[in-house]
Amino acid sequence: MLDPQTVADRSAATMWAGDAASQALGMVLDEVRPGYARISMRVRADMVNGHSICHGGLVFALADSAFAFACNSYNRVAVAQACDIVFVAPARLGDVLVAEAVERSRFGRNGIYDVTVTAGADGGSGGGGLVAEFRGRSRQIAGTLAEESEP
Numbered sequence: 195m196l197d198p199q200t201v202a203d204r205s206a207a208t209m210w211a212g213d214a215a216s217q218a219l220g221m222v223l224d225e226v227r228p229g230y231a232r233i234s235m236r237v238r239a240d241m242v243n244g245h246s247i248c249h250g251g252l253v254f255a256l257a258d259s260a261f262a263f264a265c266n267s268y269n270r271v272a273v274a275q276a277c278d279i280v281f282v283a284p285a286r287l288g289d290v291l292v293a294e295a296v297e298r299s300r301f302g303r304n305g306i307y308d309v310t311v312t313a314g315a316d317g318g319s320g321g322g323g324l325v326a327e328f329r330g331r332s333r334q335i336a337g338t339l340a341e342e343s344e345p
Contacts, residue, residue, distance in 0.1 A: 198228045
């Protein structure tokens with residue numbers, strides 16, 4: 195039987211290989227472990243809206259991607275059944291956004307995950323100001339992501 199971190203790593207690698215959307219947005223999968231994921235993304239010129247701030251849909255997309263990697267870290271296919279976001283402060287051109295997803299509860303085939311999005315210009319661990327708080331509710335469906343046996 196594989197240890198939980200290996201399962202999380204394999205699940206994430208399989209998901210990342212097929213995640214064209216996150217990759218096209220320049221997201222980087224910084225860390226994954228059981229029930230947790232951290233993804234970062236630099237705000238590019240093509241992500242800024244008419245108010246000269248990062249488009250809220252792209253902040254949501256970053257949070258949603260972190261949520262997806264966290265809730266799929268057990269190698270059981272999980273999808274969003276509901277999620278919401280509260281925008282706290284704007285992100286600006288050049289900011290590095292960091293979305294940290296943390297599992298709050300898993301029960302049956304359901305899960306609840308909180309994602310905090312912060313902004314910083316240094317490309318580090320976020321550490322900057324709070325941009326948004328996201329809550330995702332997941333539902334496991336049939337299937338697994340990666341091979342579950344030893345290589």
